[in-house]
Amino acid sequence: MSEHFTFKLIAADGRARRGEITMPRGTIRTPAFMPVGTAGTVKAMYLDQVRDLGSDIILGNVYHLMLRPGAERVARLGGLHDFARWPHPILTDSGGFQVMSLAELRKLDEKGVTFRSHVDGSVHALTPERSIEIQGLLDSDIQMQLDECIRLPAERAEIERAMELSLRWAERCAVAFGDQPGKAMFGIVQGGDLIDLRQRSAERLRAMDLKGYAVGGLAVGEPQDVMLRTLDETVPVLPEDKPRYLMGVGTPDDIVRSVARGIDMFDCVMPTRAGRHGLAYTRFGKINLKNARHAEDHRPLDETSDCPATRDYSRAYLHHLVRSNESLGGMLLTWTNLAYYQSLMAGIRAAIEAGRYDDFSQDVSEGWARGDIAPIV
């Protein structure tokens, strides 16, 4: 632990980096996967379990928390860590992404964005300053600038406008955040799939000398190779000595390939959301427990796993729970998926330290390509 937010590089293998973020609430081993704790809870999990799987940090969503229970209320209750019983680091997003995807009647201008809550129809405003204020009320350890994230494909003029607006908002967020040695505010690179805009965004953010940098606006529907090419050309513009966070990404394969391009942090709803929809991520790839092939399969998802949910429960039982919409199905599969994601991250970190990241990537990819164990005949 440390009084100051610091980032230390421990090892590198090609562009892949093994690092450590240290701050008063704890240390984050990177590359790190941050489970998404939308509204102060990682759905269908006890946070003790999330911690035990090797999670050093979780993510909270400003949009959800500002609407319910409200940032001021969380502050009066001692902040998000006390509220949710997670004493370790928390990263919060700015709220911008969900305003775009969930809220109604959005109106965006230079000042910020106003919207109607999807919960109760109440009207709210989110400016760069208010987003940082909310993240401060939540007592978030890593705070994100407010940005405008647009859907792809989009016209160049539209991508450029949103990117430039996001840069101006980054400056306002940096001013609002001020000097907080134990915490960090990250800027977000935008620019869609246009490399020159991405690079301009990265350069301008770099000039702001922020404590960390995110790449946003990817994994929003574009093919994986577009995302990877964007990283190829953008990440080298970012400073070596600051953590790099690829927002909202992704599949295990996305993560492995993005680490190879120098990304240090990830978050994604995929393991938790898929778990509530009958899908398991394993070293055999993605397994759909709804499939009838599992109905009388007494074998576990993966007998070699350390996770009780993956190792101890039969596929037949999981199939039954999923088909019957039993909450235990979502509980066991979310547990399985977060366990797999965190074991993948541990493998990634060990491989980088050992200087064998290429071999590791190939091994896990081959496992996914081989697919699931053969059905019982």
Next chain:
Amino acid sequence: MSEHFTFKLIAADGRARRGEITMPRGTIRTPAFMPVGTAGTVKAMYLDQVRDLGSDIILGNVYHLMLRPGAERVARLGGLHDFARWPHPILTDSGGFQVMSLAELRKLDEKGVTFRSHVDGSVHALTPERSIEIQGLLDSDIQMQLDECIRLPAERAEIERAMELSLRWAERCAVAFGDQPGKAMFGIVQGGDLIDLRQRSAERLRAMDLKGYAVGGLAVGEPQDVMLRTLDETVPVLPEDKPRYLMGVGTPDDIVRSVARGIDMFDCVMPTRAGRHGLAYTRFGKINLKNARHAEDHRPLDETSDCPATRDYSRAYLHHLVRSNESLGGMLLTWTNLAYYQSLMAGIRAAIEAGRYDDFSQDVSEGWARGDIAPIV
């Protein structure tokens, strides 16, 4: 443990009894509360947790399990204990109650009942013999006779017809069950709110010399005093040396009062269902976490509880989870409620052993009557 199903009385205090059922899969301390594991899962709980709370036995529903995943399938997978990972005793109901409450197009005659599944509309038949066959396929330790449970109020002729039919079905179930030393088949006393019919039913079942006796058809909408009066007049007709199970009951107060009338076993969906609807059972009575008074209350439900869900999470957080329909809300409140029920049962057993059951009853009732701790002003 024992090769044979046995029931031993350890202590008595008035009519309240402290006993022990022993069978190959384990010992059940009575008075016992059996959490309801409808479809092979106690909703929103890991069965490890259910066990750790002091549950010696859980209940499974034949109706749900015969429809999904199917009794023959469970048998091929090694029985319900292996399937659900609960190696301890399981009691199954006969399926009759849910056929009456959930299924469509029921047709009942002397032979049995046919119905349409509420899941997929398929047609099924349940006879006394088939119910016992299904319970055998599930490998249930305590099996229940098929009976006809009617709603109250009802005409005497209708109550008598259903009671007599249930008696004939009890005989057929006993034949179908045969001689299984390590397991038990319980008969079910019917007769509505008519004491003479209840007593006739109990006498006739007693003459069958079954291993245990249930009282069914209560807690189906009648006032509590009707239920208690029925127990007052019916339980003394049942043999002293066999366990007595009051089906589908009830609130903590129902349980305390029924134990005083000689009941040994209970099951009820109340703690699990209420937990998924924002209600907590505690020594302060029932607490509605949806209520705005909890919104900024940093205190736990009960700081003296041994249950982490009850002791460690703030009411404000629980309120937030419930209001936001977060699955963790149901997980924490179900845990709280089953913990309370099982701690109540432990208290009941200790009080009977100590010969102070009246004092104990009065103490817990006074706690509920005092109600919740005062709101934070």
